[in-house]
Amino acid sequence: MMDEEVDRQLKALLAAPGRPADETFAARVERLVLIDERLRRARRAAWRRLALEMAGAAAVILVFFVLERSGPAADSAGIVPPFSAAGAGLLLLTLWVIVSSRPGDGAEAA
Amino acid sequence: MEGDESLAKRAAAGDVAAYTALVRRHERRVRAFLGRLTRGDGADDLAQETFLKAWRVLGDFRGEGSFEGWLLRIAWRLFLTSRRSRREAPVDAPDGVDPRVEDGNSRIDVERALARLPARERAAALLCLGEGYSHGEAAAIMEVPLGTLKSLVARARAALARALEGHG
Numbered sequence: 001m002m003d004e005e006v007d008r009q010l011k012a013l014l015a016a017p018g019r020p021a022d023e024t025f026a027a028r029v030e031r032l033v034l035i036d037e038r039l040r041r042a043r044r045a046a047w048r049r050l051a052l053e054m055a056g057a058a059a060v061i062l063v064f065f066v067l068e069r070s071g072p073a074a075d076s077a078g079i080v081p082p083f084s085a086a087g088a089g090l091l092l093l094t095l096w097v098i099v100s101s102r103p104g105d106g107a108e109a110a
Numbered sequence: 111m112e113g114d115e116s117l118a119k120r121a122a123a124g125d126v127a128a129y130t131a132l133v134r135r136h137e138r139r140v141r142a143f144l145g146r147l148t149r150g151d152g153a154d155d156l157a158q159e160t161f162l163k164a165w166r167v168l169g170d171f172r173g174e175g176s177f178e179g180w181l182l183r184i185a186w187r188l189f190l191t192s193r194r195s196r197r198e199a200p201v202d203a204p205d206g207v208d209p210r211v212e213d214g215n216s217r218i219d220v221e222r223a224l225a226r227l228p229a230r231e232r233a234a235a236l237l238c239l240g241e242g243y244s245h246g247e248a249a250a251i252m253e254v255p256l257g258t259l260k261s262l263v264a265r266a267r268a269a270l271a272r273a274l275e276g277h278g
Contacts, residue, residue, distance in 0.1 A: 006267075006271045006274060006275075007239065007267075009216070009274055010220070010235075010239045010240070010267070010270055010271070010274065011239060011240060011242065013216070013217055013220045013221075013240075013274075014146075014220070014224070014235060014236055014239050014240025014241075014270075015240045015241060015242075016138050016139045016141075016142030016143070016240070016241065017138075017142065018138075019138060021134040021135070021137060021138065022137055022138070022141075023134075025133075025137050025141070025154070025157070025158075026130055026133045026134045026137060028158065029130070029133045029137075029158055029161045029162070030126060030129075030130045030133070032158060032161075032162050033126055033129060033130075033161075033162065033165050034126060036162060036165065036166070037124070037126070
């Protein structure tokens with residue numbers, strides 16, 4: 001058999017069979033991709049949330065450290081001055097609580 | 111019809127519909143390639159894995175070669191990984207299949223001869239002899255040097271030609 005004839009026959013025998021696209025397979029892959037995309041978004045949201053909480057925790061620790069360094073408060077009679085380290089700490093703590101308890105976060109992660 | 115590169119760009123930006131169009135366009139060849147490599151054993155699972163992996167790394171597709179070639183490279187890598195994880199024979203060893211029975215049908219003879227080839231020769235034959243990829247493209251898909259690829263194709267072609275001529 002001539003080389004060209006062998007090559008022609010091998011091509012005919014080895015080439016992928018001609019047929020229309022398999023819609024079931026395509027739909028299955030599409031479903032997998034959508035699930036994968038949702039998981040990726042949830043993972044990203046979880047990392048963002050973790051970073052935010054770590055930053056909040058670091059800020060609170062820093063404030064307590066500053067407070068501890070600045071010695072006992074003067075006669076404040078239990079009132080925290082707004083423009084002080086303690087005031088800033090309370091503000092950060094409040095913001096942290098608000099951010100952490102946003103109802104949307106849990107739904108996004110799920 | 112929108113080209114692969116443009117669809118891939120849209121898909122990389124998160125357009126799932128564009129990606130599904132690419133899956134529809136290329137699933138036939140990817141599945142046929144994996145089907146012949148695995149001899150049907152888990153080929154569709156590997157094909158799904160190939161398309162999922164491709165979706166995750168779409169940003170890496172630079173359009174330097176064909177999109178299909180890029181997909182086949184992912185499929186080939188996944189095939190090698192699955193083979194290693196199942197502790198199958200190395201890709202250069204002949205695959206153990208039933209001894210060939212002469213039946214006069216050239217398609218069946220060639221299929222049997224193909225199944226008996228080591229995986230690397232089988233892949234090289236499918237890409238170059240079946241799908242018409244150039245040696246350079248096939249070498250890039252299989253990530254082997256060009257000289258190695260040429261030897262693989264030559265050995266595979268000789269074995270398949272023998273089967274075709276009824277002397278396999």
